[in-house]
Amino acid sequence: MSGSVPATGRPAPVGWDEAREAAHRAATPLRARQVPVAAALGSALAEPLHALVGIPVADRAAMDGYAVNGAPPWTVVASVRAGDGVPEPLRPGTACEIATGAPVPAATHAVLPYEHSQRVGALLSGDVEPGRHIRRAGEQCVAGEVVLAEGSVLGPAALGLASALGHDTVLVRTAPIVHALVTGDELLERGVPTAARVRDAIGPMLPGLTGWAGGRFDGITRLGDSHELLASALETIDADVVLVSGSSSRGPADHLRAVLEELGAELVVDGVRCRPGHPQALARLPGGRLLVGLPGNPLAAYVAFLTLALPAITALxxxxxPELEPGPALSGHESGHGSATRLLPVRVRGGELTEVPHSGSAMLRGVATADALAVIAPTGGVRLHPLPGASTGPGS
Known part of the structure; x- marks a missing residue:
């Protein structure tokens, strides 16, 4: 797609890869700000994280025991715990009782663990290897070294690392705020579905998908099939990304495109040549907020989130x-499917793909048990799209 087109001149449906790229281009990275390390969970670094000091700062004991100098036996002349400061240097034939994490005295040859030592009064003996059980200064990193690249998403371990390196704050782009509008007169929020009413299966998916993508889910607003209600909601919701489920096709209850035109929104993607999920949309609302229109069928909505919402959140x-890894051929789909990209739930076992049953546009049973989505190009090539709960993915 060469560029976005105003809603009054609707763009033609685009290919699946083209749609992902358009969604990524449509989002501008959020403004960076300094936040306390403890408040940065899930945020992305806006600059590389450098080590303010080498870690460890000094040679430290890796075990509880004795720092020793020379050959046994040794005379225990001191004792040091973590936080006591650096003890006096050891002379040959002497030892210092030491706790894990405490700085070792200068001239320490090794640390002898308690369980490998024999001590009678001040006299100590045991077998040691030179340099054993000492954490050397700078062995994890040296001062000034880049330990996390710009764009790294900060998980619990990364926050601990930043703190250990001496950082009180970090410069990050905080998680984009995502709000969902779930539309449909037929939807039940609770209870058993009937012939006339169905349970909402899309709303419960969106918080998890958003968190996995790196966003912060702000909540769900439920609307009936109403042009006026949808327009009012879109004018008032304050979020970086607004998800609208249902109302994205072209039936009598589908008001999204008319509302977007009325609001003066810029329609960036209007339909994607993929199955399932063709009637999805991406628009830029006045003020810069992004809107992703999700189809009303659950698996189609799931696919549309991965196609448009995930790249937009990633760019914010x-x-x-995210690049997709190539996968092996999938039996029955070697030649592709004309002009449309197929996205099929699959299991991955022993380097082979098996299509999961129950993978129709309205079905979640298949994808709920899948390892990945097989992205089958119109020409038949296969790539694998990770899913939440798999070992890899945007939020991992």
Whole structure:
């Protein structure tokens, strides 16, 4: 797609890869700000994280025991715990009782663990290897070294690392705020579905999908099939990304495109040549907010989130568009499907793909048990799209 087109001149449906790229281009990285390390969970670094000091700062004991100098036996002349400061240097034939994490005295040859030592009064003996059980200064990193690249998403371990390196704050792009509008007169929020009413299966998916993508889910607003209600909601919701489920096709209850035109929105993607999920949309609302229109069928909505919402959230975090790993051929789909990209739930076992049953546009049973989505190009090539709960993915 060469560029976005105003809603009054609707763009033609685009290919699946083209749609992902358009969604990524449509989002501008959020403004960076300094936040306390403890408040940065899930945010993306807006600059590389450097080590303010080497870790460890000094040679430290890796075990509880004795720092020793020379050959046994040794005379225990001191004792040091973590936080006591650096003890006096050891002379040959002497030892210092030491706790894990405490700085070792200068001239320490090794640390002898308690369980490998024999001590009678001040006299100590045991077998040691030179340099054993000592954490050397700078062995994890040296001062000034880049330990996390710009764009790294900060998980619990990364926050601990930043703190250990001496950082009180970090410069990050905080998680984009995502709000969902779930539309449909037929939807039940609770209870058993009937012939006339169905349970909402899309709303419960969106918080998890958003968190996995790196966004912060702000909540769900439920609307009936109403042009006026949808327009009012879109004018008032304050979020970086607004998800609208249902109302994205062209039936009598589908008001999204008319509302977007009325609001003066810029329609960037209007339909994607993929199955399922063709009637999805991406628009830029006045003021810069992004809107992703999700089809009303659950698996189609799931696919549309991965196609448009995931790349947009990724770009807001200042991250590159996730690349997909190539996969083996999938039996029955070697030649592709004309002009449409197929996205099929699959299991991955022993380097082979098996299509999961129950993978129709309205079905979640298949994808709920899948390892990945097989992205089958119109020409038949296969790539694998990770899913939440798999070992890899945007939020991992």
């Amino acid at each position: 975090l200042g991250l590159p568009l």
